[in-house]
Amino acid sequence: MLSNQRWKKRANLSVTVSWLLAVMVSGCSATNNVVQDSGSGSADKDKPAQAAPNAGKPLELQIFGGLYNEMPDMNNAYWTEFQKRMNVKLDANWVPSGDVITKLDLVLASGDIPEIIAYPNQGLTASMINAVRNGAFWDLTPFLGDMSQYPNLKNNTPPNWTKYLSVDGKIYGLPRSRSLIDSSINIRKDWLDKLGLAVPTTIEEYQNALKQIVNGDPDGNGKKDTMGLIGINEGTSSFAAAFGAFAPNYDSDGGLIWHQLTNPYTDMVGWFRQLYQEGSLPKEFMAMKRTQMEEAIGTGKAATYIRSTRYHYDFEMQAKKVQPDAKVIALPPLKGPGGYAADLSTGVNGGIYISKKVPEAKVKQMLKYFDETASQEMTDFGYSGVEGVHYKLVNGEKVPTELSIKEVNTTSLGASVLAYVKWGKVDNPGAPKEYNADKRNQVAEYEKVGVYNIFTWLISDTWLKTWTKHSTEWESMMTKAIVGQISMDEYKAYVNKLNNSPEFKQAYKEFAQAYSYYK
CATH class of the missing domain: 3.40.190.10 (Periplasmic binding protein-like II)
Structure with a gap:
């Protein structure tokens, strides 16, 4: 060593x-x-x-x-x-x-x-x-x-x-x-209020809210330069759950289809295509690095960036530096065509x-x-x-110090x-007790309606050898479908071709066998 x-x-x-x-x-x-x-x-x-x-x-x-x-x-x-x-x-x-x-x-x-x-x-x-x-x-x-x-x-x-x-x-x-x-879909509540919009409860209402935000002027700078949803190259899981991609989806041979190649996931890709056409996805969405996405939400330039719920407080505090009324909330589990937008760890x-x-x-x-x-x-x-260093006890409550934010993370x-x-x-160690209590209420229903992605632990030897040959091409095809460089029919044909190849068929049988042990 x-x-x-x-x-x-x-x-x-x-x-x-x-x-x-x-x-x-x-x-x-x-x-x-x-x-x-x-x-x-x-x-x-x-x-x-x-x-x-x-x-x-x-x-x-x-x-x-x-x-x-x-x-x-x-x-x-x-x-x-x-x-x-x-x-x-x-x-x-x-x-x-x-x-x-x-x-x-x-x-x-x-x-x-x-x-x-x-x-x-x-x-x-x-x-x-x-x-x-x-x-x-x-x-x-x-x-x-x-x-x-x-x-x-x-x-x-x-x-x-x-x-x-x-x-x-x-x-x-x-x-x-x-x-x-863990993750929850966040949104700028102050922008919803400014535009007279209710807190979304469904995927359709969320889509409409993003459309109103990017076509309005919620930050009041006189420009239509606000971004809607950023970072889908990282944060698709909540939406995949809403479309039903995490439910076991089987092919005609009883094989368990990889979640990103299921019909529900393809429906989600089509929905992202709609968001892109409406301007709710920034044109550079797939190329944005994490630091750029964090900067966009933290400087009040974007409505939604999906990360762990505990980060909402950090995003809000950063945005308040340029927009004092900024308020970031976690949306309730949005009802989608195949479930709720709540994926669980x-x-x-x-x-x-x-x-x-x-x-x-x-x-x-x-x-x-x-x-x-x-x-x-x-x-x-x-x-x-450490008490006295990272927090102080005030009326029995622990109040974090500035050093806590830097060292306890x-x-x-x-x-x-x-x-x-x-x-x-969910709780942010640097946030007041009342803030964390409110955040818990916002996501309280997640555990009741949320789902797991079973492919986080299922193993198929054939899949390990096969997917690495196709994953980059698949991501490229998905991006092309979202931005309109190919039609959804072309994308569906591509996915269907993968799913019907012998290697994928074999991998799906192995996934189904592995899943049978955990039912």
Whole structure:
């Protein structure tokens, strides 16, 4: 294994070279959807510190994880206290979230795998599955056993997490515990009020609201320059749920069709085409990077940008700097033709994988460490930080400090399993209690009507080999259909051709077989 900083430098160099080659060859690149996460909780400085899982010398841990905020100083107040409580010394390589999958693929290909991979997505990429099957990571099944030695992993984590983190029936990852309610469709409530529009409750009403916003002048600058929905290259899941793409869709042979190639998903593509024609999708929608989309919503130039609900407060505070009356709300689950616009997380937002290069004795130490991070005490600390530093108690309520916003965030959760927190991706640690309570009310129905994307955990060997050959072309065809470069009939014919090819037919049979185990 590469020592300390060396593996970071090699990974950074590799991704730079790979990126330049990719640009030279294709002229473009697509990033994977990285689900964002965070939440809020509580901690109390006066409570006795938890016994560190490793006595004596601090346990040194090398971790590769996603960066969702500013690059943290690992010697800041939060990380200093975290490492002290857990008696560990972290050597962390935080990779910007938009690049983490690309860089991880390069790390896996190099064979120089750090001790711990904090994998950020619910579903594994083909390269990650292949690495698991090729012995790059420890099979944790015999270590965990009945989990009697790991009470926090057994009792505090999301139900069925072992199912979502298994490959070929063996457990390879530990859960990155997050809440079921994650993303929600947000909108500028003050703009709706200005235009005399009610809060949308259906997909049709939402479409009409966007049309009114982009054709009106809600920001009062005298121009029709407001964008409607941005970022569908990241945030289609809510809409896919509304159109019924996450319900099991079978072909004539009983195969389970990949959700993006179902008729309901194609109907959603047609709906995006309507939004584009009406000006509710900006012309540059597929080319916009995450930073550009965040800037658009945060500077009051766009109505909707779908991210974890906890980000609404940040978007609103940023927009208030230029538009003091800005108010961002989460829409209720919009009724669509095939369901509601509410997709749920499995409660397992990716997994923590241990490199097979780690000695067995250290694996056992790591498991004790991760079990302790799933305690309620460490979870509360993870979401709140240190009393007097990251929050102050005022009339029994925790009021975050300015330092909390900088140090206690999504990235600060990246070295832990954590206990399940129902509102973890809804509450914003920097928001007032009343704001978070209102946000909870806005999304309270999501858990009742929301659905899961079953393909986040189903595995088909044939699909892993086949889809990589077609995914870029499919995305291009979808984009052409949305912007009108091809007709919807041409797009449907293309999808039908894929679905009827022998390789896809075989993959769908394998998906159906895999799904039968989980019913």
